[in-house]
Amino acid sequence: MKRSTPTPMVEFSHVRRCFGQTTAVDDLSLAIQRGEVFAFLGPNGAGKTTTIKMMVGLLHPSQGAIQVGGWDVVRHPRQAAQQIGYVPDEPFLYDKLTGREFLEFVARIRGMSAEETQQRIARQAEVFELTDFLDRLTETYSHGMKQRVVFASVLLHDPPLLVADEPMVGLDPKSVRLVKDLMRAHAAQGKTVFISTHTLALAEEIADRIGIIHRGRLIFVGSLAQMHQEGLMQDKNLEEFFLQLTDGQGRTPKLDASETFSAAGEEAAASSVVPPSADLPTSKEG
C-alpha cells in the first residue's frame, strides 16, 4: 500500500545483496529526499551498480526493502518504475527503430496520450537538439547521440526520481554541461536525482550530498560542506579524501565507529564516516 505520510523519495532499509558467497551490498540504509541531487561514489566493484539495479527493480535485495516514492520496488514494481527515469551505464535503444519511434514507444508505455506524446517529444528534441537525427534509425547513432536520446526518453514523463549510472560517459562537453544543468533544474523542481559516477569533479559540482560505498558498505554520507566543517577533509580535495577512504593502504580518518550517518538530505543531517569493517548500526532518517 502507498503510504499517506510524506516519505523520502528513495529509502533503503537494511538492504543486502549477495552474489553467492560474495556480499555486493551490505546492510545499506539510506534515505534520499525530494529535491536532492545525490552522488554515489565508489571504486570499481564497490556495489554502486548493484545498488542502482535494485533501486530500479532489476535485482531483488537478499534482505531489506527499497521504497521509491513510497512504493516497494519488489512488491509494486510497476508503480515504482513509473516514478523513475533510469539512464543505464550502457544506453539501450532498439536499433531497428528511429529515435522518434523509440520515444513514442516509451511515452505509450508510460500511459501518455498521443497529443501529449508529441508535445513532450518536441520539447525533448528541442532541449537535447535531437531534431536532425530523430527520424533516422538509431543503429546509425554515435554513443553520444544515443545517450542524448536515452536522456530524452527518461525525462519524457518528468520522473520524480532520475537515476543515472555513469551518465556523462560518451557525452561531448556541451552535452555534459546540458545534463548537469538539467539535473540541477530537475532537483530545483523538488524532484530527486541519483547519480553514480567515477567523476569526482561532477559530484563536487552538482551533488547536494555524496555517498561513498566501498566493498558493499556505505562508508560515508554527507555534503562537501559538512566534510569540511567536520574537518574530515582537512586540507584535502574530494579526490584525496575519496582515495584515503577507499584505499586499503591509506590512512583511514579516525572516526567513531558507533557514530551513525544520517541518510536524509536535510540541512540538519549529520555526515559520518564508518570504516568498512565496522558493523553499521541501524541508520536513521535525519
Place this chain on the structure above:
Amino acid sequence: MATSWAIRKQAEPSADALSLASLSAEARALWRLRYQRFRWALRIVLAESRLRLALIAVLSLVLWGVIFWLCLDGFHFLRAAVAHTPTHDQIVHHVFGMYLLALMLMLTISSGILLYGMLFRGPDIAFLLTLPVSTERVFLHKFQEAVWLSSWAFVLLSSPMFVAYGLAAQSPWYYYAVLVPFLAAFSYIPAAVGAMACLVVVRWFPGARMLFLAGVIVVLLAGGAWVVRGLSSTSPGDLLTPNWFQSILHRLRFSQHRMLPSWWVSMGILEASQPKQPAPWTTRPPWAESLLFLGLTISNALFFRQVAGAAGGRWYRSAYSRLHTQQHVSRPGFLPRLGWVAPIRLLRQLPPQLAAAADRFLLRLPIGSSATRLLVVKDFRLFRRDPVQWSQFLVFFGLVLFYFLHMRPFSYDIHHATWVNMVSFLNLSVVGLLLSTFTTRFVFPTISLEGRRFWLLGLLPLRREQILWSKFIYAFGGSILPCSLLVLLSDWKLGISPLIMGIHQLTAVLLALGLSGISVGLGAKMPNFRETSPARIAAGFGGTLCLVLSALYIVLVVALTALPSHFWLAFQTGQAAWSPGPFGLWEQSIRFWMLLGIGCSVLLGLAAAVIPMRMGFRAFHQMEF
C-alpha cells in the same frame, strides 16, 4: 544545445504524466513496437539484401516442393501397398502421431532455450523491466516471439506433408481450412510448456540450468535411440509384411496416448480428411469430429498460454534477479558441491589440462611463424570459450555422427555397389555443406570482428598477411579433422572399397582447403566493421555470397570425383557393360576420366583456396581501419 529557457521549459511540472498505462494500452504499445521493428527490418532487407532474401525464398520453395513431392509419392505408395482402408488409416494415424509427438518434444526444448535467451539474456530485457510494464506482459511479449521463432520451421516442414496427404486422400476443402488453426494452436502448447520449464529451472535451479538441459537432451537422445533401435530390429525377411506392420504399430503405440496434444491434432486432421460419411464408432460427421478436436486443441492452447502468463507474472522478475545475482564460478566449477567425488574432480580437471595440451601442441606445429601459431591458439581459445560456437558445432556434427553410426549397410534387398557409392558421396556432400555453414558462420565474420579491434593487432609487430594466414590455418585445421573422421566413419559403415575411401579422404581435404580459403578470403575482401554480432555479419551480403560459393564449390568438387567413381564401380561390378558409348565409357577411358576428375577437383580446390586468399590479402593490405 539547450538554452536556459529550454531547460526551464523542461523543468515545467507535469500534469498527470505519472498515471499508469492500462494493461491493454501497454499490450498495444508492445505489439506496435514489434510491428515497427519488423517493418524496418523488412525494408532494410529489401533494400540491402535482395540476393539473400531471394535465396532464402527459392531455397524454402525448393525444400517445400521436395518434401511435398516425397510425401505425395509416399502416401500414394502407401495407398497402393495397403489396400485395406482401416489398416491404411491406422498407419497414417501412427505416422502423424509419431511425427507430431517428435515435433512437440523438439518445440518444447527449442522454445525453452529461445525463451531463456530472450527473457534472461536479451539486450532489451533490462530496459523493458525498468519500464512500468506489468511483468506478465513482458513475459508474454517474449513468449509470443518465441512461439513464432520456434514454430515457423515447423509449419514450413509440416505443411507440405499435410497438403500432400490431403491430395492423396482426396480430402474435402475444409481439411485444408482446419490445418492452419490446428498447427497454430498445437505449436502454442509445447511452447508454453517449454516456457514454464525454463522459468522453473531459472527460478529454482539457476546454477544447474546447463546440467538440466544436458539431462533433457540425453534423455531425449536415449529415447530416440530406443525407438530407432526398436523399429530397426525387424528381421530382413519380414519387411513390408502384415506382421511387420503390426509389429511396428505395436511399438509406436505410446504415440497414441489420449492425453497427448499430438494425438488430438493427428485425429482432428485425419477426421477432416475423411469422406462425409460418419465413422463406424460415431454418429457425428467427420467435419464435426474434426472441429471437436480443434476445439480441444485450441482450448488447451489458451489454457497453457494463461498458465504460462500467470507463472511469468509471478516468478519472472525473481527468476531474472536470481540468475543475475548468481556467483560466477570460474570454469570448470559447474559441479562445485560435488567436487569431493573423485571422478567428478577428475572430470573438472580434465578439460583445462586437455586444453593446455592442445595449445602446446598447436604452438609446436611446424606451420607458419611463431606469431601465426600464437594467433591460431588465440582463435582456438576464443572458440572453446564461446559456448555458442562449440555447442552448435557439437550439436550439428553430433547429429551427423549419430546418423552415420546408425546407418545400416543396406542389408535388405539392395546390394548395388553403385547405390552404396552414391550414398557415400551424398554423405560426403552433407558433411561438406555442414562445414560450409560453420566456415560462413564462424570463420567469415572473424576478419570483420578483428578489424573492429585492429588497433590491438595493428600495434603488434605482425604483418597483416600473418593474421590472414592464421585464420586460414585455424579454419583448415578445425575443418579437416571432423570432416575427415566423419567421412571415414560413413565409409566404414557402408563398407566402401579402399580406393573410394582414399578418394573420399582426398575430397575431404579439398573441401576443407577450399571452404577455408573462400571464407577467409571473402571475409577479408568483404568485411563489415559496423556490426558487432558475428551472426549478423554472416547473414549480410558477404556472408550469403560466401555460403552460395561454398555450396557451389562442394557440388562441383564432389561431382568431379563422384561421377567417374560411380561409372567405374558400375562397370567393375558388371551393372553396366564396357562399351564405347556416346561418352566413350570403356575400361581404359573410365580410368582416364577418374584421374581427370580427381585432377580437376584438386585444381579446383587449389583455386578455391588461392584465389580468394589472394584477393583477401590484397584487400586486407590496403584496408584502413
